[in-house]
Amino acid sequence: MSATGKKLQEARALLNPVLGEGRRLTHCPLGHVAVDSALHGGLVRGALHEIFAGDASASGFTICAAQRANAGKRMLWVAQDFSAIEHGALSPCGLAELGIDPERLFLLRAADAADALRAGVDALSCSGLGVVIMELIGNPKVLDLVASRRLVLAAQQKNVTAFLLRQAAVAEPSAAQTRWQIRSLPSAATHDWGMPRFDAELVRNRQGETGHWVMEWSCDDGVFRKPDDQAAHSGAVVRTSADGSLAAALRIAG
């Protein structure tokens, strides 16, 4: 091997941990077959996943996805003080009803976004945790590309999965592995009151394709599913919004 080639290889070896390449990725399946296949087996553990909230259901989606990625460890939810006033405080009884043990979740109330991010990076270095969720409101200045890169590095180090729940925010460049847009979805016409159902749009996926699915969280089994009544349909399902116009075409894969 030439000297240059050797040097190049050395440089690569040095940079690999920084770039996250050459790392063996572990995936945790969400349970929804089509989503898992788009993600090559599920959410990547020890990476950053960004979830943009369309409404309150995004909190539910985040905690459920976190539960899948958690591998039985403890979780930490970092929230700004303002979010309890604006979006409501996380309710332990509600968590228990979703099939998530509230005692395995810690809550950190941060005064502002800067504190929340600092706490998040610190918590990601704790191997006792499986998941760290940071809930941020709007587009704080401190959350730039550098900050999200820092989160990714911290997540990789101890293989703790990081979730950023973005309330009332617009998408910006970030180092996240995946980016989701979550809205709630009406229950099936046949059921009165069913399991929580999400209109999940995978807007960005570093590993491959994006998509748009209907996902239902099964509180008993703790997995995401494709809703039963969706199986009857084939092809596109058209969803109408409140004002009656065509809002979004859902691609039902699989």
Added chain:
Amino acid sequence: MALASARAMVCELAVAEADEAADAKLLGAIADWCDRFTPFVAIDGVDGLLLDVTGATHLFGGEVAMLKTVRDAIMRQGFTVRAAFAGTAAAARALARYADGKIAAPEMEAEAVAFLPVAALDLASADTHALRRAGLKTIAQVAGRTRAELTARFGKEMVFKLERALGQSEKPLSPRRILPDYMAEHRFAEPVTAADFIADSILALAQSLCRLMEERGQGARLLEASFFRSDGALRHIALETARPLREPAIIARLFRERLDALAEPIDPGFGFDLIRLGALYAERLVPESIGLEARPDDDKEIAFLIDRLAARFGSHRILAFQPQDTHIPEAAGIAVPAQHAPDCKLNWEARVPAEAPRRPIRMLAKPEAIEVMAQIPDGPPLRFRWRRVLHAVARAEGPERIAMEWWKNQNPQPTRDYFRVEDDAGRRFWLYRDGLYGREQFVPRWYVHGLFA
């Protein structure tokens, strides 16, 4: 002497009103400053300090040298000092006030105080006067009378005071601050200012503190670092831990976090001449038994993380959830500081299998009033307006009637009828009607209490 007669004698007399509160504050500051000699400092009356220097004199080169050090240091700050040493607090107090600079040899207090006036006994002024009238001018003369005589005339308390002054009995002092269970300190020949140096000395102090605790099998739950500035300013920084802690590296790291996060950073000024690290409260450190399934490393890591976050952001900000024995929705599960979370005997209410969540994932801190249009008084709403947005209800489940705890409140609160409703976009809300139509309220109000996933 009356002010008028004093003025008549010295016409250019300057007069200032006594400010007792300020005097007490100043005495407190001097007491804080005296912490550098011993952690056991008590306040005596309005103008005295008592320092228990048991086991500390050798650090200052013996009694004579220590007395001189204390006196010189306080005098340099512009105060007049009278000081004395004795085996009991009362004897030392009497000597300081009436025989400045005296050092009573051990067990020789009675001789040392013998020729002091009876006023040194700190009796009520009527008693002092009565003793003088009886011709008992010195403590030795009082001590010469039999105890029975004195008790009959002046009461038990006077005899106790006499015995204490003679060094025959001791009354425990109450120190101003909690005395640390374990303590380590560094005195610097030259005041230090460099942050690195301060961090290093905290690590070194933590190491000696942990050695002390190891001998007794204990770990610290409450730590305090005290920074004594050379100009007399003193700053205490306290730190709590979630479990007994005996690892120097972790203690040093927690203090680093705490010092970084201080709203008002410690200001070395011209430098610190003493740094002290104390374990104010220590508990038995039980060696962990390693179960087959438990992951002790995980628990340890979590406890360290919680301490770290609490040190940086405050222990009221890192919380754990605990169930409560009540059916009131907002009180059924509470968030308590994770560092102090006691073991909980209650269990979370088990969910009903195959049933969709009955409780919302997010609850508003305060239920928010909404405008509602309902078809029938007792039924769910058809439409409601919350935060200026009109929601049309597509599905509703309920009511779930929750009565308030009448046995706890004097004024019974209205019963709440809860409804789970879904609007046409699929957003799910938890609404309630405050009170029953006609019975409890004439026109009950409606509220949003939570949001479902």
